[in-house]
Amino acid sequence: MIQETLAIIKPDGVARGLIGEVIRRIESHGLKVKAMKMVHLSKKEAEGFYAVHRERPFFGSLTSFMSEGPVVLMILSGENAIQAWRDLMGATDPAKSAPGTIRREFGLSIERNTTHGSDAPETAAFETSYFFSGMEACN
Ligand code: ADP
Ligand code: MG
Numbered sequence: 324m325i326q327e328t329l330a331i332i333k334p335d336g337v338a339r340g341l342i343g344e345v346i347r348r349i350e351s352h353g354l355k356v357k358a359m360k361m362v363h364l365s366k367k368e369a370e371g372f373y374a375v376h377r378e379r380p381f382f383g384s385l386t387s388f389m390s391e392g393p394v395v396l397m398i399l400s401g402e403n404a405i406q407a408w409r410d411l412m413g414a415t416d417p418a419k420s421a422p423g424t425i426r427r428e429f430g431l432s433i434e435r436n437t438t439h440g441s442d443a444p445e446t447a448a449f450e451t452s453y454f455f456s457g458m459e460a461c462n
Contacts, residue, residue, distance in 0.1 A: 324402070326404040327447060330345075330438065333437055335436075349399060352411055353402070355400045357399065357461055358459045360395075360454075368390070396454045411425060412438045
């Protein structure tokens, strides 16, 4: 099934010059970039994006991190794109993610883990429309 998912290169990845490396991995695994932009989120914009995590103890720290510098936002498309992109990223905690995954190779901590990916079709729909209008996605 062809799906779309939201990918983010988080501030730690952009700051360390990993934009090209992350996109290279995405494209070489057959996922297509359908939309892309670089933005510096405000704290409020980061809070809106991570609203599902509002009650978590790390919410304040996470949203400060996500608004500390620019991020790259992308809509990815492909066969089972949601799981395919999560497999490329690896587990949330870099120390527990599989060798060869982006988070294992580049993640600095469970919070500063370099990339984001949607976790289900419903969250992918919310997350892609949170950042992109229909006009910004290419076919
Ligand atoms: P994932 O990004 O793998 O879907 P979650 O949705 O559980 O993980 O968490 C969202 C983000 O919050 C993570 O990518 C990470 O940046 C941060 N995070 C998750 N758990 C923790 C934690 N225990 N401490 C600090 N930050 C965390
Ligand atoms: Mg998540």
